[in-house]
Amino acid sequence: MSTLTIHNPANGELIIALPADDAESVAAKAAAARTAQPLWAARHLNERLACIARFRAGVVRDLEQLATTMTRETGKPIRMSRNELNGLLPRIDFFLGETPQALGAETVHDEGGMREQIQHEPLGVIANISAWNYPWFVGCNVVLPALLAGNAVLYKPSEYATLTGLEIARLLHEAGVPRDVMTVLVGGGEVGRALLEQPVDGVFFTGSYATGQRIAETVGKRFVKLQLELGGKDPTYVCEDADPQAAAESLADGAMYNTGQSCCSVERIYVHEKIHDAFVEAFVKTVRGMQRGDPMNEETYIGALTRGPQLEVLQRQVEDAVRQGAKLLAGNATPLAGPGNWFEPAVLVDVHHGMELMREESFGPVIGIQQVADDEEAIKLMNDTRYGLTAGVYTPDEARARRLLARVHAGSVYWNCCDRVSPRLPWSGVGDSGVGLTLSKYGIQAFTRPKAWHLRSPA
Numbered sequence: 001m002s003t004l005t006i007h008n009p010a011n012g013e014l015i016i017a018l019p020a021d022d023a024e025s026v027a028a029k030a031a032a033a034r035t036a037q038p039l040w041a042a043r044h045l046n047e048r049l050a051c052i053a054r055f056r057a058g059v060v061r062d063l064e065q066l067a068t069t070m071t072r073e074t075g076k077p078i079r080m081s082r083n084e085l086n087g088l089l090p091r092i093d094f095f096l097g098e099t100p101q102a103l104g105a106e107t108v109h110d111e112g113g114m115r116e117q118i119q120h121e122p123l124g125v126i127a128n129i130s131a132w133n134y135p136w137f138v139g140c141n142v143v144l145p146a147l148l149a150g151n152a153v154l155y156k157p158s159e160y161a162t163l164t165g166l167e168i169a170r171l172l173h174e175a176g177v178p179r180d181v182m183t184v185l186v187g188g189g190e191v192g193r194a195l196l197e198q199p200v201d202g203v204f205f206t207g208s209y210a211t212g213q214r215i216a217e218t219v220g221k222r223f224v225k226l227q228l229e230l231g232g233k234d235p236t237y238v239c240e241d242a243d244p245q246a247a248a249e250s251l252a253d254g255a256m257y258n259t260g261q262s263c264c265s266v267e268r269i270y271v272h273e274k275i276h277d278a279f280v281e282a283f284v285k286t287v288r289g290m291q292r293g294d295p296m297n298e299e300t301y302i303g304a305l306t307r308g309p310q311l312e313v314l315q316r317q318v319e320d321a322v323r324q325g326a327k328l329l330a331g332n333a334t335p336l337a338g339p340g341n342w343f344e345p346a347v348l349v350d351v352h353h354g355m356e357l358m359r360e361e362s363f364g365p366v367i368g369i370q371q372v373a374d375d376e377e378a379i380k381l382m383n384d385t386r387y388g389l390t391a392g393v394y395t396p397d398e399a400r401a402r403r404l405l406a407r408v409h410a411g412s413v414y415w416n417c418c419d420r421v422s423p424r425l426p427w428s429g430v431g432d433s434g435v436g437l438t439l440s441k442y443g444i445q446a447f448t449r450p451k452a453w454h455l456r457s458p459a
Contacts (some may be wrong), residue, residue, distance in 0.1 A: 010304040011076040012339040020187040024196040030198035033152040036180035041150030054175035056092045075304030094423035102444040114456040120448035122150035124201035131206040132158035141438040156185040166175045226435030231361040232389030237378040239395035240272035247394040248282035254418035260365040264390045276371045303305040305341040314364045317357040388430035
C-alpha cells in the first residue's frame with residue numbers, strides 16, 4: 001500500500017505517514033458515493049441543514065485543535081489559522097440561512113391555466129480537488145453547499161493539507177453526514193487523476209492554472225459541470241489623493257498576509273508619482289515590522305511557505321527583477337537557510353512589465369511597486385495580464401474609484417480595501433483565473449441542475 005508523508009514546512013519534521021488511496025480504492029469510493037447520493041438527496045432539506053449546523057458546533061468545540069493541525073501541516077501562523085476558522089463560522093451561517101431560498105422552487109409564470117416553475121435538483125456526485133492555502137475556506141465553499149443541495153462529495157484535499165481535510169470529514173460524519181456521502185481521498189496528483197476518471201457529475205477545482213488546464217482537457221469531452229478557481233496576479237492602484245500611510249499599511253497586509261499565499265493577495269502595486277516615495281517609505285517600514293518565526297508563536301506574522309518548490313519561484317522572480325534594474329528595498333533574493341521553507345518578505349521598486357515579478361503569479365511574500373503618471377497608465381498596466389481575479393483602487397473619491405474599477409477586467413474589485421472575500425458575493429475570475437464561481441446564492445445553485453416545469457391545469 002502506498003503512503004502519503006506529511007511534513008511540517010516550518011522545520012521539515014515528519015508529522016505522520018498516512019495510507020494513501022490508489023486507482024482501485026478511488027473507484028470503490030466513487031461507486032459507494034453513487035449508491036449513497038439518492039438517499040441523501042431524498043432527505044428533507046431541514047435534515048441536511050441540521051447536519052451542517054452540528055458541523056458548525058463541532059468546529060467551535062474543536063477550534064484550537066483544528067488550528068494547531070492546520071498550522072503544523074501548512075506553516076500558517078497560528079493566529080491566522082484561528083482567524084480562518086473563526087471566519088468560517090459566518091460563511092456556514094450564510095449557507096444555512098440562504099440555502100432554503102436559493103434552492104426553493106420558483107414560479108415564474110402563472111396565467112390562463114399554465115404554470116411555469118424552476119426547481120433545483122442536485123448534480124449527483126461531485127469531485128472536489130481542493131487547495132492548501134485556506135483549506136477550511138476553500139474546502140467548505142464547495143463541500144457545504146454541495147451537501148446541502150443533496151450531492152455526494154468525493155473530496156481530494158491537497159496533499160499539503162490532508163490532515164485538515166480529514167478533520168473536515170470527521171466533523172461532518174459526527175454531525176450525521178453518511179460516510180459514503182462525504183468521502184476523503186488521500187494522496188497526491190495520481191489520486192486526483194484517478195478521481196477524474198470516475199463517472200462524476202461535476203468537477204470543482206481550486207489551484208494553479210497549469211493543473212486547471214490539465215483538468216479541463218481531461219474532463220472537457222464528458223459534458224459535466226466544470227468549475228475552476230485558478231491563479232491571479234492581482235493589482236492595486238494608489239491614486240495621488242489617497243493617504244499614503246493608510247494605503248501602505250493596508251496593502252502591506254494584503255500582500256503579505258498568510259505569507260503571501262492567498263488567491264487574492266495583492267501581487268502588483270501601482271502608485272501615482274506624486275505620492276510614490278511617501279507610499280514606498282511607509283510600505284517598507286510596515287513590512288520590516290512584520291515578525292517572522294515559529295508559526296506556533298502567537299506574535300508571528302510571517303510563517304513558513306507551505307510548498308518547498310515555491311522558494312525557487314520566488315528566488316527566480318526577485319533575481320530576474322534585480323538583474324533588470326529593480327531595487328530591493330526589503331528582504332533577500334535568496335531563501336533563508338533551513339530547516340523548513342523560509343523566504344523573507346521582499347519589496348522591490350523600479351519594476352516594469354518586462355519582469356516576471358510583474359507578470360506571473362508569485363504566491364509568496366514578494367511584491368513589486370511601480371510608479372505611474374496618471375490613471376490611464378495605471379489602468380493600462382492593471383489590465384496587462386492574462387489573469388483577472390481581483391483588483392483595487394485607493395482614493396477618497398468613490399466616483400473616481402467606480403469609473404476606474406469598471407474598466408478593470410476582474411471578478412472582484414475593491415475600493416480602499418483588499419484581500420477580502422464575502423460569502424454574500426460571488427467569487428469568480430476572468431481569463432486564466434478560471435471559470436465558474438463559489439459563494440453567494442449563485443454559488444449554492446452551482447451545485448444544482450435547474451429543471452423547467454410546464455404545468456397546465458385541466459380545463
